Amino acid sequence: xAISMNFGLITYILVFLFWAQTCCFAQAPPxxxxxxxxxxxxxxxxxxxxxxxxxxRAIKQGVSSADAFFRRGLAFEKLGENQRALxxxxxxxxxDPNLETAFNNRGSVYYRQGDFDKAIKxxxxxxxxxxxYSLAYYNRGNAFYGxxxxxxxxxxxxxxxxxxxxxxxxxNNRGWALTQxxxxxxxxxxxxxxxxxxxxxxLAYYNRGNAFLxxxxxxxxxxxxxxxxxxxxxxxxxxFQRGNAYFRKNDLDNALEDYNQSAKxxxxxxxxxNNRGWxxxxxxxxxxxxxxxxxAISLNPDLAKAYANRGWIYKSNSEYPKAVADFSRAxxxxxxxxxxxxxxxxxxxxxGQMDKAVKDLDKSISLDDSEPxxxxxxxxxxxKEQLGDYKTSTELFQKVVQSRPDDAxxxxxxxxxxxxxxxxxxxxxxxxxxxGLDSNFREAYFKRAIAYEFLGDSDMARGDFMKALSIxxxxxxxxxxxxQANSDKVKETLSLxxx
Numbered sequence: 435x436a437i438s439m440n441f442g443l444i445t446y447i448l449v450f451l452f453w454a455q456t457c458c459f460a461q462a463p464p465x466x467x468x469x470x471x472x473x474x475x476x477x478x479x480x481x482x483x484x485x486x487x488x489x490x491r492a493i494k495q496g497v498s499s500a501d502a503f504f505r506r507g508l509a510f511e512k513l514g515e516n517q518r519a520l521x522x523x524x525x526x527x528x529x530d531p532n533l534e535t536a537f538n539n540r541g542s543v544y545y546r547q548g549d550f551d552k553a554i555k556x557x558x559x560x561x562x563x564x565x566x567y568s569l570a571y572y573n574r575g576n577a578f579y580g581x582x583x584x585x586x587x588x589x590x591x592x593x594x595x596x597x598x599x600x601x602x603x604x605x606n607n608r609g610w611a612l613t614q615x616x617x618x619x620x621x622x623x624x625x626x627x628x629x630x631x632x633x634x635x636x637l638a639y640y641n642r643g644n645a646f647l648x649x650x651x652x653x654x655x656x657x658x659x660x661x662x663x664x665x666x667x668x669x670x671x672x673x674f675q676r677g678n679a680y681f682r683k684n685d686l687d688n689a690l691e692d693y694n695q696s697a698k699x700x701x702x703x704x705x706x707x708n709n710r711g712w713x714x715x716x717x718x719x720x721x722x723x724x725x726x727x728x729x730a731i732s733l734n735p736d737l738a739k740a741y742a743n744r745g746w747i748y749k750s751n752s753e754y755p756k757a758v759a760d761f762s763r764a765x766x767x768x769x770x771x772x773x774x775x776x777x778x779x780x781x782x783x784x785x786g787q788m789d790k791a792v793k794d795l796d797k798s799i800s801l802d803d804s805e806p807x808x809x810x811x812x813x814x815x816x817x818k819e820q821l822g823d824y825k826t827s828t829e830l831f832q833k834v835v836q837s838r839p840d841d842a843x844x845x846x847x848x849x850x851x852x853x854x855x856x857x858x859x860x861x862x863x864x865x866x867x868x869x870g871l872d873s874n875f876r877e878a879y880f881k882r883a884i885a886y887e888f889l890g891d892s893d894m895a896r897g898d899f900m901k902a903l904s905i906x907x908x909x910x911x912x913x914x915x916x917x918q919a920n921s922d923k924v925k926e927t928l929s930l931x932x933x
Contacts, residue, residue, distance in 0.1 A: 466495035482512040500530035534563040553577040568597035587611045602631040636665040670699035704734035738767035772801040842872035876905040
């Protein structure tokens with residue numbers, strides 16, 4: 435049984451639920467009891483089809499105890515007939531409302547069907563009957579995890595470990611729940627404990643590697659993911675995640691090699707194609723990038739990040755209408771993602787649709803819960819200035835330099851906006867700050883010279899003009915001419931998805 439997640443970015447696999455067995459014996463004629471006993475023997479031997487046949491015969495000939503229906507439910511469950519298992523477990527608890535194992539197992543069937551509420555109800559009933567039932571705590575923890583209620587999941591895994599301190603799966607699963615809460619240090623402790631108990635636990639290496647990667651510790655992540663692969667050479671997700679770690683280190687060749695290996699093992703993983711496509715794009719191969727990211731979309735038409743990535747490739751190739759279409763689809767799928775609005779705005783700017791660009795940038799800034807993206811602020815400020823809204827433009831540039839106090843270009847842009855409002859002294863201060871941060875910013879000297887000339891200070895103006903002229907073109911920095919929105923600065927590194 436595996437638990438999977440959709441963050442960012444990645445699916446993380448948890449461990450199998452286990453099924454308890456009772457030791458009750460039913461009263462029936464000798465032949466029926468023989469069938470029943472033979473069924474238990476066959477089940478223990480792993481021959482579930484034969485066990486089911488014996489249990490059917492036993493029940494048909496008169497064995498009608500709760501234990502008989504419970505055991506037949508076990509056989510049905512092992513054979514993948516979950517609905518029939520559910521019916522037998524329900525019959526068992528109807529006949530014996532104190533049979534906690536039947537409640538536990540029925541809860542597990544509900545869990546696999548995705549009905550976490552019913553699963554939790556059954557696990558809770560099992561725990562009411564037996565407060566020391568560690569397996570029910572463990573299973574209920576998985577159900578709470580499935581609902582995204584990580585605190586309760588952690589509580590249940592902790593309770594399971596109090597009862598059974600050597601439950602490696604409970605350590606692993608609690609570690610993964612802690613990872614979802616971004617409590618990476620405690621998560622790593624749990625994965626490490628699981629590995630102390632079972633040094634060949636590939637899943638714990640994989641999960642600990644993920645936690646290291648989320649902490650930005652790529653080398654440690656690669657080490658753990660490599661261990662997982664050594665234990666299980668067919669571990670497609672471990673190759674995929676190690677590829678992500680290599681990408682973070684800008685080791686594109688090793689990243690590509692791992693993505694290729696992952697694709698050989700599991701050719702149906704959409705995030706893999708999305709990420710490999712971005713590696714191809716980073717290496718300068720737009721054709722292969724487009725092929726892979728389009729493949730990701732064909733496998734998962736709702737993968738927003740793939741539309742965003744493909745949109746960026748279209749934009750890079752100046753195919754702005756196609757880029758807008760992909761960014762629009764990404765926004766449709768994830769309307770609360772501020773970055774994609776910024777990307778689409780940059781395309782609208784290139785297409786001359788300034789009103790739409792302004793609308794997207796306003797939306798991007800309003801959605802950003804943290805400090806708004808300075809690039810989006812700067813782009814919007816330039817657009818506002820071009821539309822004649824100098825007051826708003828200045829306010830936005832002031833926010834840019836507040837968030838990036840070492841941004842010479844930001845102060846330069848602020849100076850231009852202040853100058854257009856006639857605030858010449860303030861503009862001079864902004865240009866001076868820009869020059870203080872970047873002494874080779876030739877355009878800032880020119881603009882400050884114009885400001886001094888406007889104030890009638892010819893000496894200062896002459897000095898700045900001479901300084902600007904003395905800076906050779908190959909040493910000049912900054913922006914020689916501010917284009918509409920500094921659109922090259924809009925792009926940010928696209929996050930790799932993770933499963």
